[in-house]
Amino acid sequence: MATLLILLGLIALVLLNVPIAAAIGIVALAGTVALHGTENLLNVAITMYEGTRSFPLLAVPLFILAGGIMNAGGISRRLIEFAAALFGSFRGGLAMVDIGVSMFFAEISGSAVADVAATGGIMIPAMKKKGYPAEFAAATTSSSASLAIIIPPSIPMILYGTLAGASIVQLFVAGIVPGLIGGFGLMAVAYGFARRYGFAAGEAFRLARLWQAFKAAAWAFLLPIIILGGIFGGVVTATEGAGLAVLAALFVSGVIYREIDWRFLYRCALEGVVQTAVVMLLIATSALLGVLLTETRVPQQLAAAVTSLTTDKTLVLALLNVLFFVLGFVLHSAAAIILVVPIVLPIVNAIGLDLVHFGIIVTLNLAIGQQTPPVASVLIVTCSIARTDIWATTRWNIPYIGVLIGVLLMVTYVPSTCMALVEFFYR
Amino acid sequence: MKTFRRLVETLLGAFCVALIVTLTALVLVAVAYRQLGASLTWYDEVATVLLAWLTYYGAAFAMLKRGHLGSPELLMRLPIAPRRVLFVVSEALVIGFFAVVAWTGAEVVVLLKGDGLISLPWVSVQVTQSVMPLGAAMFILCQLLSVRDEWAVIRLGGNVVKESV
Numbered sequence: 228m229a230t231l232l233i234l235l236g237l238i239a240l241v242l243l244n245v246p247i248a249a250a251i252g253i254v255a256l257a258g259t260v261a262l263h264g265t266e267n268l269l270n271v272a273i274t275m276y277e278g279t280r281s282f283p284l285l286a287v288p289l290f291i292l293a294g295g296i297m298n299a300g301g302i303s304r305r306l307i308e309f310a311a312a313l314f315g316s317f318r319g320g321l322a323m324v325d326i327g328v329s330m331f332f333a334e335i336s337g338s339a340v341a342d343v344a345a346t347g348g349i350m351i352p353a354m355k356k357k358g359y360p361a362e363f364a365a366a367t368t369s370s371s372a373s374l375a376i377i378i379p380p381s382i383p384m385i386l387y388g389t390l391a392g393a394s395i396v397q398l399f400v401a402g403i404v405p406g407l408i409g410g411f412g413l414m415a416v417a418y419g420f421a422r423r424y425g426f427a428a429g430e431a432f433r434l435a436r437l438w439q440a441f442k443a444a445a446w447a448f449l450l451p452i453i454i455l456g457g458i459f460g461g462v463v464t465a466t467e468g469a470g471l472a473v474l475a476a477l478f479v480s481g482v483i484y485r486e487i488d489w490r491f492l493y494r495c496a497l498e499g500v501v502q503t504a505v506v507m508l509l510i511a512t513s514a515l516l517g518v519l520l521t522e523t524r525v526p527q528q529l530a531a532a533v534t535s536l537t538t539d540k541t542l543v544l545a546l547l548n549v550l551f552f553v554l555g556f557v558l559h560s561a562a563a564i565i566l567v568v569p570i571v572l573p574i575v576n577a578i579g580l581d582l583v584h585f586g587i588i589v590t591l592n593l594a595i596g597q598q599t600p601p602v603a604s605v606l607i608v609t610c611s612i613a614r615t616d617i618w619a620t621t622r623w624n625i626p627y628i629g630v631l632i633g634v635l636l637m638v639t640y641v642p643s644t645c646m647a648l649v650e651f652f653y654r
Numbered sequence: 655m656k657t658f659r660r661l662v663e664t665l666l667g668a669f670c671v672a673l674i675v676t677l678t679a680l681v682l683v684a685v686a687y688r689q690l691g692a693s694l695t696w697y698d699e700v701a702t703v704l705l706a707w708l709t710y711y712g713a714a715f716a717m718l719k720r721g722h723l724g725s726p727e728l729l730m731r732l733p734i735a736p737r738r739v740l741f742v743v744s745e746a747l748v749i750g751f752f753a754v755v756a757w758t759g760a761e762v763v764v765l766l767k768g769d770g771l772i773s774l775p776w777v778s779v780q781v782t783q784s785v786m787p788l789g790a791a792m793f794i795l796c797q798l799l800s801v802r803d804e805w806a807v808i809r810l811g812g813n814v815v816k817e818s819v
Contacts, residue, residue: 243744244729244808246722248713253751272759272786279709280702285681288674288708463685470681493671500670501721504712508722511709559723601727 229523233258233516247562248505252512258519271515278514279507282466283389286337287382288503289469293476294341295495297332297450300480300487303345305444306331312440315429319421321357322367323414324429325350329371330410333378334451335472337385339597339605340502342372347612355613359426362620365613369606369620370627371413373594376560377634378406379455380472383564383593384586385465386506390568393582395465396458397653401587401645405638409594412630419626446479459652506561513565520569530573540578544639547571548592555596559604563593584638587645591635598628659718659799666715666792670708677704696773703771703782710789718796720804730811741808745801752790752797759786 233254240250252275259267297303307328314323325346332342347368354364376383379399388395420426430436453475458468481487520526537543550571554563568589575585597605600617606624610617638644684697716722729737729744762783769779 240744240747241725242728243740243747244724244726245744245747246724248722249748249751252755253747256751256754268754269758269761269765272755272762272783275755276706276759276783276786279706281705282698282702285677285701285705288705289678289681292674292678467681467685470678470685473678474682496671496674497667497715500667500674500708500712501716501719503674504670504709504716505722507705507709508713508716557725562723602725604723 229258230525230529233519233523233525247559248508248512251509251516251566255512255515255519258523259515262519262522270518274514274518275511278511278517281389281510283385283395283464284507284510286380286385286395286466286469287506288499289466289473290337290380290382290385291341291499291502292496293469293472294336294338294345295499296473296476296480296487296492297335297447298341298345299492299495300476301484302447302450302476302480303328303332304349305440305447305484307346307349309437309440309444311429312433312437316432317418317421318428319359319417319426320429321350321354321359322363322417322421322426325354325364325367326371326374326410326413326417329368329374330378330406331451333375333406334455335380335476336375337380337382337469338502339372339375339594340608342375343368343605343608343612346372347609351609351613357427357429360424360623361613361615363420363424363623365606365609365615365620366624366627367413367417368613369609370598370624370631371410372605372609373597373631374406374410374413376590376594376597377402377409377587379403380458380465380468381590382506383560383590386510386561386564387568387586387589390565391572391582391586393586394653397583397649398586398590399455399458399465400652401583401649402590403648405587405591405634405645408637408644409631409634412633413627416626416630420623446483450475450479509561509565513569516566517569526570526573529570530577533574534577538578540580541640543574543578544580544588547574548588548635548639551589551592552595552599555592555602556599557602558596559602560593560597563596564589581642581646583649584642584646587638588635591631591638595628595631595635598624598631655799662796662799663715663718666711666718666796670712670715673704673708673711677701677708680704696771699771699773706782707785707789710785711792714789714792714796717793718800720800720807726808729808734809737808738805741805745797749794749797752793756787756790756794759783759790763787 236254237250310324310327314320314327317323328346329342332345351364351368355361379402384398385395388398454468454472457463457471458465463471597603600621610620680701684694687694729740763780766779766783771777
């Protein structure tokens, strides 16, 4: 009964266009008053304050800020020039460039929206100029941007790790192989599109041009080595690695390239503030809801209901995947992770699933959810840059989404896809 | 009203940017100290307080920009009369929630008189926790300052882009 009331309340408020974070808070508040009257109300402020004071979550604003600095300081542009020299000569080469840059940017930034901001403004007009359909350009940019949350570092993995108590570093390592498979899968689809629709190739491959582009981008290539090397090598924590990302991006942009646009950087910082606050407010109000869920034992009841039907791991994983896939149509990724993970964790524990493995499954589902309208944050941002219709773009995006679903199924049912590196290095 | 909104936007934005820059600098200084074998004992506590401040003052700034994640699709499909009523209900619910947060936050701040941070006892917890009443009040102010623009978007049924990570 409590589950139903909480769910109905949330749906009603979200449909009313109450911001999701406030909707969670209102439902939690109403539930608290229903259970205890007004005597426990002081806990509202205390729980919401303590809910945001999580050390691993410090990485969220820092990775967002690092992405902004990379955009403001010419790093993204140099990466695009290098990828153009490497992949541009293929048929449909600019799409390959787009995906390649996204894969590289994913190793520095942890946000798909930051990836779109880095590549979309340059790659989409370039593809349109080459005669590629605008919807194809948008679909390619949007789906490849979601690699940013699969390939480490990844903000959703930080959120998941914090909520589930899983190792963030192990989650990062587990994301490497699925991210690379996804990236090359997207490239294969782009090549297929290019052959089918006769998209032009770019400039012929020239070793001299590649060398020039490599020299220009060499400092940018050091960034993932510093950031990921520091985190994986145990020199810094994920949070400190995020701080290092900011410092390294500032150093390369300001000292080496000497082209930081300070006004643009200020705007990026403000944008980073907004993105951080939006996610963190969700976390704060979900802490309130978490107290209510614990008191009403909703997750435990749900786990008991599911495991009374079946304890077959394959079937339960299929059910969880379907749940996340459906939620991806109607929930933003941060909201989905914050709302659903605490509720389904008892089920995950009941069937004995590794928390890191499940974290990658969740992340891949979120990446797919970012592409499935009507609520598809990355797709919508990309379409606003490309000035394309969301549904027309989605028609081109379906094969790309198919690749992400393929990777999800591979990770779900062949756990070594993501866990082999974790087992090798950490267990 | 527009001038006041611009003033709030400029000052609150600058404060939030100062918070994120301070937070970044603190993390970097702490890493440097740890590598030199002299870890800062107060780093974790102060950094997470800064994150809480960034959350609530940033959330108020995001409200001014109407950047919080929501789903206006159904509301925009309704005829104008029920759309107006539900818009008012939705805004009132959000104001009501943050009014409770502001009120309970203020009560908590009063109760915390005399307490200090664990690692820096001379820093009053009343100061660090003041973000709850002040941040919630700021949220309501920013909501009121942006309500006209938001209604214009909802009334016209425009495309709303909400960004998430």
